[in-house]
Structure formats: C-alpha cells, structure tokens
Amino acid sequence: MPHVAPGPANGRVPESAMPYVLNTRGPRLVLWLVLSVLGGVLLARTELAQLREAFETDARISHRLLSQRAVQHEAVLATLALLQPTTQAGVADPAEQRLSSVYPQILSVQRRDPGSNWSSTSLADAENASRQTRHAALANLNFTAQQGRYQLVLAAQPSSFALLIDVSASVPWNDWSMPAQSSPVRVTLEHAGGVFVVQPGRVTGWGWRFEFHKHLASVSQPFDVVAVRQVGWLELPWGLIAVWTLLMAALLVGWSAWQRQRSARRRAEELLRVGQVARLNTLGELAAGMAHELNQPLTAILANTQAAKRLLQDDPDELPTALQAMDQAVAQARRAADVLARLRRTVEQPNSAEPSQVVDLAQAVRNALDLLAPECKRRGVSVTVQAVQPAHVLAERVALEQIVHNLLTNALQALDLVSAAERQLTVHIEVASGMGVLRVADSGPGIAPDTLPHVFEPFFTTREGGLGLGLSLCETLATGMGGQLSAHANAPHGAVFTLTLPLATGP
Secondary structure, eight states: OOEEOOSOBTTBOOSOOOOOOOOOHHHHHHHHHHHHHHHHHHHHHHHHHHHHHHHHHHHHHHHHHHHHHHHHHHHHHHHHHHHOOOOBTTBOOHHHHTHHHHOTTEEEEEEEOTTOOOSSHHHHHHHHHHHHHTSOEEEEEEEOSSOEEEEEEEOOSSOEEEEEEEHHHHSOGGGOSSOTTTOSEEEEEEETTEEEEEEOOOOOSSSEEEEEEEEOSOSSOOOEEEEEEEEOGGGSOHHHHHHHHHHHHHHHHHHHHHHHHHHHHHHHHHHHHHHHHHHHHHHHHHHHHHHHHHHHHHHHHHHHHHHHHHHHHHOTTSOHHHHHHHHHHHHHHHHHHHHHHHHHHHHTOTTTTSOOEEEEHHHHHHHHHHHTHHHHHHHTOOEEEEESSOOEEEEOHHHHHHHHHHHHHHHHHHHTTSOGGGOOEEEEEEEETTEEEEEEEEOSSOOOTTTGGGTTSTTOOSSTTOOSOHHHHHHHHHHHTTOEEEEEEOSSSSEEEEEEEEBOSOO
C-alpha cells in the first residue's frame, strides 16, 4: 500500500511530503474510541445526576420527618406546662406518666414543683436557660453511634417539666422513605461533637460523594441532619455503556462498509471514464497510424491513374469509357486522401475540446493511485510518493491523469515479472528548469537498450497481447500540452519514465 518516504531523493532533502494513506482503519478506531468514551461519560453523568436527585429527595424527607418529631416534643411540653397536672402528696398524676404509651420516644417525664429542686444541676441550668429564652432548652445530651438520648426542659409556672427522649424511637420508620438497613444513604444527627447514627448506610473512601446538611426545624433541639451518599464505580450504568459502545461499533462498521462501496463505485466510474478516454485516444492513435500508412498508397494510386489518363489521351481513338473511369478513379482517390487528411487533423488534437488549466501534479498522482489502489494491494506493491516541492503545471487535466494512469499501470505490470520482495514503485515530483517534473521509477526487469529507442513508436510492444499504442499515446498527449515524455534505465534494474510539463504562471 502507498506510503510516504521521508528520506532525500536524488541528493535533495524534500521540503514537503505528500502522504497518501489507503488504510483508514486507525482513524476509524480512534473515532470509535472517542465516541464510546464521550457516550460513556454522558451516560455516567446522567446516572449520577439521577442518583443525586433521588438522594436529595430522600434527605429532605428525612429532615422533614425528624423536624416534625422535634416540634411534637415541644408541643407535649407546652401542653404539660399549660395543663399543670396536680400532685397528691408529692407524687405526680399517673396520667402524666402515661405519655410514653402514646409517644414511645418519651421515656419519662420529670417536674419541679415550687420549693423543690431538680435531680441534677444540668436540669436546673436548662430551666434557667428556658426561662430566659422562653422556649424549651436541652439538658444531659448523650449522643453516641449506638445510643442517643437527651432531656428537654421547659420553665413554667407553677411547675416546670422535663422530658427524657430516646432519639432512635423518635424516628418515624413507618413514614421513612428509605430501607434503613439496606439503603446506601447514611443519616446522622449531630450536635456539639456528638453523632447519633439514624441510618448506617454504606460510605467508602472512593467514588462520588453526595452530602446534605440542614438544621432541624426546632429552636429548642438544634440538631444537624447530615446525609451522605457514596456512589461507587460498580453503580455506574455499565450495561448501557456497553450497549452504547456496541452500537457505535456497529454504526462505524456500517459507515465504513458504505464508504468502501462508495469509494469502489467512484473508482469504477473514474476507471470507466479514463478507459473511455483511453479507448478514444487509442482509436485516434490507430486512425493516425492508418492515415499515415494509407497516405502513400493513395498517393501512388493518384499518380498512376493520372499517368494512365495521359496515355489514353495520346490515343483518342481508344475507349472513351476508360477515360471516364480514370477520371472517376482520380476523383475517388482524391476524395479518400481528403477524408484521411481531415481524420488525421482531427486525431492530432484529441482533447481540443478541453482547455488547458492549472493542475497540481501531486493531486493527479493521488487520483491515479486512488484508482489503482486495489491493483497495488493485490500485487503487494508499496508506492512511495515524494513531493520535493509543489508543482502546478498548465495541462489538460484528463490527458494528464491518463498519462499518469498509463505510466503507473505499465510499472505495475512490469513488477509482476519480479518477486514480491523486489517490487518497488516510486513517484517523484519536483520543479526543475522552469518545468514540472514527474518521475515514475519501478524495480522491474527494465527495458533492453536496443528496445529503449522504440518504446514510443506506434504499434511497438514487448508485452504479449499488447497493441503498442499506450506509450505512443502518452507521448502524443504530453507533446500536445507543450511537454515531453522520456524513458531511461533505472539502476540497478528497472525503468524510469520522466514527464515534464510547463509550469503554470498564474492561479
């Protein structure tokens, strides 16, 4: 397959190399990888966004439920302070102690009547704080990972009350939005360095971390509700990512097949076009040869018939009909000569309908190599293209492409006669002496010295089944465009065909 040779050619260092790559498997693999990664990242981000939204919803529900229980504790204390249950001989009313049967989180109720003291100084301090703030105050907070208890004190007249609350029992599990033991979300209540685990969850040291922090909606119980969700790599949608990757692979394979079919169809159309032009030019070359070969016999016929006419004119008594026949022969011979002359004039300018234009030699080579790519691959020939500098010539585009195509085709046919390891084909492009120069060099068996002067003659060929018109046609086309086509030996073996064309002076 064609590749670019970065080394010097003919002692000159190339200023630019013209890459010609037939194999596009690498870029398509890179494209597949890029699309797969981008799609995988998009799917992962979408999944993470959905997990975060679900986490935040569950965290808000947990905060609302815990806040409702905290407000409920304040309401119970306010009710006790308002009703002021009576005491008998220093013993609280039994109805007061039955609150735990209605509210399981309230373990016990204490009261301080006028003239009595609390059982601990922390309760007394909480009562003083409650009296100053006019709302309940915390006392004896005990938060650990497994146990959470605290007392809530409300100062009132004539008696003050304190509730002993179990945090675990305060959680409304019936309304809880998450399965407490299997949910990956960790929920804790935190205050003053104490942490009580409401829901253990699963928190690891890697992955994506979601967090939620918010105070309970209670002035007297200023606990922080903290929710943490750790998303691991195994929770990403690997199934969808795999489906996306396979889908991209299938689409790229289908696109590649469509591209190959399109390229093959375009190559076939180009080959058909070049073949049609080649056949027309070959027919023209054949007609030119016929005109050249028939012109002399027709001239002789003309001369002979004119002589016969003069002889018959010397003997007027003989055959007037013969004179008439001779006149007709002369007329027909002249007519045939005129027809052949007109045909030759037409053939000598086969591409007169197409004006000359600025053509890039490198682009013409690329077009020809694209058409011959299957032949190169089938023969295992590696084509090296060296572009020393850009060469824009003034030529007929179709004629130039036909010349390059013929030269490359002849080189490939010559390489069939050597082993696969020896097959080398090099195309060299440069500018020299104000001309664009294109060299096609092969490592085939070469051209014999006695044959070399005749390679551009019409109908001369060394290939079995050949017409001997291809190189003759190429030389005719090159000459018609103001250029030249030559051939010489390629050391150590092979042949080099050099095409020179005038450079374009304008865009």
